[in-house]
Amino acid sequence: MRIDIITIFPEMFSAVLSESIVKRAQQKGKVGIFVHDLREYSLDKHHKVDDRPFGGGSGMLLQAEPIFRAVSAVKRRIRGKVRVILLCPQGKTFNQRYAKKLSRCANLIFVCGHYEGVDERVRQHLADEEISIGDYVLTGGELPAMVLADSIVRLLPGVLGDKNSLNFESFEGNLLEYPQYSRPAKFRKWSVPGVLVSGAHDKIAAWRRSEALKRTKKRRPDLLKKQV
Secondary structure (H helix, E strand, C coil): CEEEEEECCHHHHHHHHCCHHHHHHHHCCCCEEEEEEHHHHCCCCCCCCEECCCCCCCCCEECHHHHHHHHHHHHCCCCCCCEEEEEEEEEEECCHHHHHHHHCCCEEEEEECECCCECHHHHHHCCCEEEECCCCCCCECHHHHHHHHHHHHCCCCCCCCCHHHHHHCCCHHHCCCCCCCCCCCEECCEECCHHHHCCCHHHHHHHHHHHHHHHHHHHCHHHHHCCC
C-alpha cells in the first residue's frame, strides 16, 4: 500500500509516522507513507495557498489550484488506481468497517483541510470521498490523517505480530472487547476471574463472549442494534 498526505504542516507527521507499528510496517515494506507540503505547489511567489471566500465571511479558505496541482503531481508517481480523500468535518464518519474498506486500497491520497475549509471545487471535482473522525471540529485535517493512517496500516497483512489479534478487538462483530488481564493473578486485593486461569478454553471463550456483550450493552448499545 501507498499513502500520500498533502498538508500545509508536514512536520506534524514526523513523530507519528516514525514510531511503533506504523514505523515497523514501513520498514517491512508493507506500506509507503509520503508527506507533501502543499505550499510547494503554489504559484504564488510567497507560496500562499489560502485566500478570502467570495461573498464575504470570516476566515480563509485553502485554494483549489495548489491542491489540484499537488494531487496531480502525486498521481504521476503512482501506478494503479488512486483514491483521493478529503479530511473535513462534513465527511462520512470514520469507523472500523471503513478502515477495513480502505485497507484494501492500493493507493490513498489524504488531503488535509485547514482554516475555514477548502474551495468547494475540490469536493466537487477532485475528492473521491470526504471523511470525518467525529462530530467535532479540529484546526485541520492533519490529526484525522494520522488517525486514518494508523488504523489502516495496522490492518495490512503481516503488520501485526499476531494476525489473530485483529479478530478479537473492539468493534469486531459490533462488540466492544472483553476485559483483559495479565500477570500477576492477584494484584493488591484484586484477583483475575477464576475462569481465565482454569485452562478450560471453551469456558474462557464463553466468558469472553458474555463479558463483551455486557460491556457493549452498557457502553455502546447502538452497536448491538447493528447485529440485527
